[in-house]
Amino acid sequence: MKTAPPAHSGPPGPRRLATPESEHAAPRSAVLRLVGAERGCAEAxxxxxxxxxxxxxxxxxxxxxxxxxxxxxxxVLHAAPHSAARPSADPGIWLRLSVRRPAHLVCAVTDPSDRPPVYPHTSDPFDEHGRGLRIIDSLSEHWGWTRRHPLGKTVWAMLPTAGDA
Structure with a gap:
């Protein structure tokens, strides 16, 4: 039978934040570097x-x-071609998945382009291009982008992790 640890007296020391994960739980952030469009997307x-x-x-x-x-x-379509014009830019595209505030999964893609994502203002559902951000907008609770220093950006989307959401 385990006994409770002795009570601590005196001034409070540094506090460790409790997490719902055990020490052996899977990490809550995972990163993948993609190389090559077709093979990379399948790998992703x-x-x-x-x-x-x-x-x-x-x-x-x-x-x-x-x-x-x-x-x-x-x-792949919009950012990678622009980075080829700058040989010093890292042509890699990075995918990061992370769990934030236990109720959200963040999917983020970092690319070497400084160009912000453009949300299309078309209303034609049969347009061949321009639906990606609309789809992301409809599936996520929030989405946005962050400029990277010195080059590039990260476009992210926050999805609910609750089973009934």
């Missing part, structure tokens, strides 16, 4: 599936896969 989808499975967030898979696919497609 597998990475998302494996990561969410390890975090027991499989129920977030369909929305997360769609959001990640759209974020990567935008990076």
């Amino acid at each position: 989808r597998d990475f998302v599936r494996r990561t969410l499975n390890g975090w027991e967030l499989d129920h977030c898979g369909p929305d997360a896969l769609t959001v990640v696919t759209e974020l990567l497609a935008n990076a």
Whole structure:
């Protein structure tokens, strides 16, 4: 039978924040560098599936896969070609998945372009291009982008992790 630790007397010392995860729980942030458009996107989808499975967030898979696919497609189509004009720019595209405030999964793609994402103002649902950010907007609670220093940006989307959301 375990006994309770002795009560602490005197001034309070540094406090450790309690987390719901055990020491052996899977990390709550995972990163993948993508190289090559087609192979990289397939690798990214597998990475998302494996990561969410390890975090027991499989129920977030369909929305997360769609959001990640759209974020990567935008990076490959719009950002990567512009970085080729700057040889000093890192042409890599990075995918990060992380759990924030236990109720949210953040899907983020970092690319070497300084150009902000452009939300289309078209209302034609049959347009071949320009639907990616609309899809991300409809599946996520929030999305946005952050400029990176000295070059690049990160476009992110926050998805709910609650099973009924």
